[in-house]
Amino acid sequence: MSDVALHTEEHHPFLQHHFEDLGQQHEASTLGMWMFLATEILFFGGIFCAYTIYRIMYYEAFRAGAHHQNWKIGTANTAVLIGSSLTMALAVWAAQMSRRNLTVVMLILTLILGGVFIGVKAYEYSQHIHEGLFPGRLFTYVDEEHPELTKGVEMFMTFYFGMTGLHALHMVIGAGLLIWMIFRARRGDFGPEYYSPVEIMGLYWHFVDIVWIFLFPLLYLLH
Amino acid sequence: MLSVTAMFFVGGIFAFLMRLELLTPEGDLFTSDTYNKLFTLHGIVMIFFFLIPSIPATLGNFILPIMLGAKDLAFPKINLLSWYLYMIGATFGIYVIVTGGVDTGWTFYTPFSTQYSNTHVFATTLGAFIVGFSSILTGLNFIVTTHRMRAPGLTWFRLPLFVWAIYATSMVMLLATPVLAITLVLLMIERVLHVGIFDPSLGGDPLLYQHLFWFYSHPAVYIMILPGMAVVSEVVAAFTRKKIFGYKFVAFSSLAIAFLGFLVWAHHMFVAGISVYAAMVFSFLTMLVAVPSAIKVFNWTATMYKASVSWQTPMLYVLGFIGLFTIGGVTGLFLGALGIDVHVTDSYFVVAHFHYIMVGGAVMAYLAGIHYWWPKITGRMYPEWWGRLAALLVFVGFNLTFFPQFIVGYVGMPRRYHAYAPEFQVLNVLSTAGATILAVGYVLPMIYLIWSLGWGRKAGPNPWGAVGLEWATSSPPPKDNFLETPVVKWEAYDYPAFLKAMGETQHV
Amino acid sequence: MKDAHDYSEHAPAHHITKLPVYFGVFIVLMVGTIVTVAASRVDLGWMNTPIALTIAVIKATLVILFFMHLVYSTRLTWIVVLASLLWLSLLFVLTFADYLTRAWLLY
Numbered sequence: 001m002s003d004v005a006l007h008t009e010e011h012h013p014f015l016q017h018h019f020e021d022l023g024q025q026h027e028a029s030t031l032g033m034w035m036f037l038a039t040e041i042l043f044f045g046g047i048f049c050a051y052t053i054y055r056i057m058y059y060e061a062f063r064a065g066a067h068h069q070n071w072k073i074g075t076a077n078t079a080v081l082i083g084s085s086l087t088m089a090l091a092v093w094a095a096q097m098s099r100r101n102l103t104v105v106m107l108i109l110t111l112i113l114g115g116v117f118i119g120v121k122a123y124e125y126s127q128h129i130h131e132g133l134f135p136g137r138l139f140t141y142v143d144e145e146h147p148e149l150t151k152g153v154e155m156f157m158t159f160y161f162g163m164t165g166l167h168a169l170h171m172v173i174g175a176g177l178l179i180w181m182i183f184r185a186r187r188g189d190f191g192p193e194y195y196s197p198v199e200i201m202g203l204y205w206h207f208v209d210i211v212w213i214f215l216f217p218l219l220y221l222l223h
Numbered sequence: 224m225l226s227v228t229a230m231f232f233v234g235g236i237f238a239f240l241m242r243l244e245l246l247t248p249e250g251d252l253f254t255s256d257t258y259n260k261l262f263t264l265h266g267i268v269m270i271f272f273f274l275i276p277s278i279p280a281t282l283g284n285f286i287l288p289i290m291l292g293a294k295d296l297a298f299p300k301i302n303l304l305s306w307y308l309y310m311i312g313a314t315f316g317i318y319v320i321v322t323g324g325v326d327t328g329w330t331f332y333t334p335f336s337t338q339y340s341n342t343h344v345f346a347t348t349l350g351a352f353i354v355g356f357s358s359i360l361t362g363l364n365f366i367v368t369t370h371r372m373r374a375p376g377l378t379w380f381r382l383p384l385f386v387w388a389i390y391a392t393s394m395v396m397l398l399a400t401p402v403l404a405i406t407l408v409l410l411m412i413e414r415v416l417h418v419g420i421f422d423p424s425l426g427g428d429p430l431l432y433q434h435l436f437w438f439y440s441h442p443a444v445y446i447m448i449l450p451g452m453a454v455v456s457e458v459v460a461a462f463t464r465k466k467i468f469g470y471k472f473v474a475f476s477s478l479a480i481a482f483l484g485f486l487v488w489a490h491h492m493f494v495a496g497i498s499v500y501a502a503m504v505f506s507f508l509t510m511l512v513a514v515p516s517a518i519k520v521f522n523w524t525a526t527m528y529k530a531s532v533s534w535q536t537p538m539l540y541v542l543g544f545i546g547l548f549t550i551g552g553v554t555g556l557f558l559g560a561l562g563i564d565v566h567v568t569d570s571y572f573v574v575a576h577f578h579y580i581m582v583g584g585a586v587m588a589y590l591a592g593i594h595y596w597w598p599k600i601t602g603r604m605y606p607e608w609w610g611r612l613a614a615l616l617v618f619v620g621f622n623l624t625f626f627p628q629f630i631v632g633y634v635g636m637p638r639r640y641h642a643y644a645p646e647f648q649v650l651n652v653l654s655t656a657g658a659t660i661l662a663v664g665y666v667l668p669m670i671y672l673i674w675s676l677g678w679g680r681k682a683g684p685n686p687w688g689a690v691g692l693e694w695a696t697s698s699p700p701p702k703d704n705f706l707e708t709p710v711v712k713w714e715a716y717d718y719p720a721f722l723k724a725m726g727e728t729q730h731v
Numbered sequence: 732m733k734d735a736h737d738y739s740e741h742a743p744a745h746h747i748t749k750l751p752v753y754f755g756v757f758i759v760l761m762v763g764t765i766v767t768v769a770a771s772r773v774d775l776g777w778m779n780t781p782i783a784l785t786i787a788v789i790k791a792t793l794v795i796l797f798f799m800h801l802v803y804s805t806r807l808t809w810i811v812v813l814a815s816l817l818w819l820s821l822l823f824v825l826t827f828a829d830y831l832t833r834a835w836l837l838y
Contacts, residue, residue, distance in 0.1 A: 017294070017703075018293065018294035018295040018297075018299070018372075018703070020708075024371060024372075027371055028297045028298075028367050028368075028371040028372070029298075031367050031370060031371065032297065032298060032301075032363055032364075032367045035363045035366060035367065035397060036359075036363060038397060038398065039359050039363070039397055039398070039400065039401040040401065041401075042398055042399075042401040042402050043401035043402070043404055043405050044405070045401075045402070045405075046401070046402045046404075046405035046406060046409075046435055046438075047405050047408075047409065049435070050409065050420070050431055050435070053428070053431055054427075054428075057428070058426070135416055135418040136415075136416030136417050136418050137416070137417060139418075151419075151425070151426045152426065154418065154419075154426075155418075155419070155420075155426055155427070158412070158416075158418045158419075158420060162408075162409065162412055166408070
């Protein structure tokens with residue numbers, strides 16, 4: 001019967017029906033993620049562009065604003081995030097090598113480091129709000145030495161909260177995806193044949209890391 | 224499997240929604256107090272909820288995978304997600320309409336939109352943001368599908384021109400929409416927190432908003448018109464029985480339009496206070512876009528030259544498209560020229576110009592596409608006589624509506640006011656009369672197309688005798704589009720060979 | 732665009748990055764961070780920002796090339812990355828073509 005002929009070819013459980021083979025599926029999904037990241041580049045690019053213009057317009061005030069950032073905390077947090085990128089990359093490696101337990105451990109480590117980053121960020125936010133630096137109605141801060149800079153400092157803080165806020169939002173979404181990946185890795189879904197989800201997860205996580213690589217000097221280190 | 228079924232569903236609902244929305248803004252004609260809200264809602268609904276998703280989301284979703292010989296788009300689930308996002312965005316839009324509207328103009332210019340307007344700016348921008356996300360996902364899906372899902376033998380230069388143009392459109396969607404998204408996010412932040420990102424009284428720069436906004440919204444014009452061009456290329460080839468003249472030129476002109484479209488945005492801001500230097504650069508760049516557009520028009524007409532054109536409904540719409548698009552395009556050159564633009568900015572001249580492109584171009588092409596692929600999608604023919612009548616009504620009504628606006632705008636009637644000087648009245652009455660005819664022309668297809676679902680003549684797999692993979696499968700297509708993956712051994716639009724083969728089979 | 736993406740390319744050999752590469756990149760990233768911070772503590776006048784951004788670009792490039800496996804990816808992936816950067820530069824260049832030539836902004 002023709003049925004027999006159809007089923008002689010091994011059908012991978014995660015091959016979706018409209019793809020010819022896993023290679024095509026893998027190519028399509030990573031390409032899709034890269035394109036999504038291209039849109040993300042332009043998304044963040046817009047706010048970076050706005051930041052640059054106001055940085056030129058309010059040069060002194062932005063420097064004054066950056067003085068309210070704690071660069072030590074920022075540096076430590078950068079290290080944490082780079083570390084999470086490493087563990088993420090290792091998780092992909094482990095998945096490729098069919099080392100299930102290592103994949104799970106690395107994903108969990110990534111999640112923990114990401115959580116630490118968010119926690120530190122939340123601490124910094126609470127400090128800023130406490131100092132009256134949250135822009136808008138809550139903004140009670142006045143620059144005593146140079147009162148004329150106050151408006152520019154508020155602009156800086158608007159961008160600070162806007163940019164790090166969007167970044168943190170991406171981290172939270174990434175953390176959600178990580179939890180799902182941990183679940184799938186534990187179930188033993190991944191191996192050298194099929195690891196696209198971990199790979200895509202990695203692409204996203206590294207991209208968020210890259211955004212931070214630029215945010216850190218632009219927001220913390222203007223002295 | 225389910226997702227493919229869902230795709231048909233998506234396409235169907237989309238088409239239906241589009242048609243509903245197509246009708247709503249006709250309300251501008253008999254109101255004056257709420258005129259501000261009306262033109263705003265008209266703009267927002269038409270642009271964000273109709274024109275941008277119209278051809279890509281309805282025809283593209285359905286036709287693109289078939290044209291590529293693929294079973295489905297690369298990411299059916301993402302496709303479904305983008306439909307849900309569209310619906311959520313549209314829900315916000317409807318919420319705004321029901322609860323009192325919004326009055327900022329579709330551009331949401333700051334600082335009015337962030338500090339002064341008391342209408343539902345937040346909900347509207349959120350809706351536009353969500354719909355933008357939907358169009359990003361659609362564009363992503365199309366590009367990946369085009370790259371990775373082509374049938375064996377279907378090389379880039381064997382692709383139908385529809386695919387090329389949709390591909391170019393998707394590029395624009397992918398690269399421009401995120402900038403709109405971030406702009407709207409900043410706008411929402413500003414409005415909610417009362418900070419001054421774009422408000423000069425709080426230290427911001429409103430022109431920055433315009434820059435970022437038009438970085439998306441000018442390319443968005445090409446999101447609307449490129450798919451129209453996609454349809455036109457298909458229909459022209461099918462009804463002239465010829466190869467498209469200069470296939471590669473038409474294909475690359477799509478990409479060129481998509482690229483150049485990104486370089487011209489500040490021509491919307493000539494009188495807004497940008498620097499003289501920048502205005503001159505942008506004016507020059509604007510002229511460049513005319514080149515690939517003209518290439519397309521010349522190639523279509525060259526294709527029709529000495530061809531036996533069959534005057535079916537889709538072809539009538541397409542002829543309308545070419546004529547109206549040319550008028551719209553040439554007046555666009557007037558506007559692109561710095562000196563003239565300063566004279567006619569914010570007059571009805573501009574209104575007429577972009578309606579010639581959007582309605583005369585995009586909507587005509589949309590109707591052409593709907594009629595052309597209707598038998599393929601539903602398996603039924605629409606009534607030809609009524610189709611031609613509607614096409615004629617639309618063409619006449621359209622010109623009567625918008626041509627007077629060129630004149631009235633040139634002599635100085637400004638846009639966005641509900642009252643005007645009495646000497647403009649004759650032309651305005653003409654315009655309103657035209658709009659009525661236009662409305663009839665739009666309602667008519669909706670009625671007979673629905674009628675044809677139940678009572679239309681059954682269409683075979685290839686009612687037009689056209690080439691192209693979509694005509695090689697049954698109407699409507701099976702679940703995976705083809706019973707087995709097709710292998711392409713021929714060039715695009717090879718009508719001479721196709722007709723010869725047809726003739727031979729008939730002799731046998 | 733040439734027809735580089737033939738059907739045969741659909742099943743590429745999956746490249747597996749060697750572990751030392753990952754750790755090496757990680758160390759460079761850490762060193763880069765330290766250098767950035769150190770450089771910002773010294774007053775170099777207008778040079779501070781360009782230096783910080785140059786290091787950031789280098790770090791980002793390393794992440795893209797090795798953590799995100801771009802070096803081993805298809806040419807199409809390169810096109811996607813480069814295209815997005817090109818468009819980003821369009822946004823910046825043309826916007827600044829206005830801002831930097833406005834008389835009233837130059838004070």
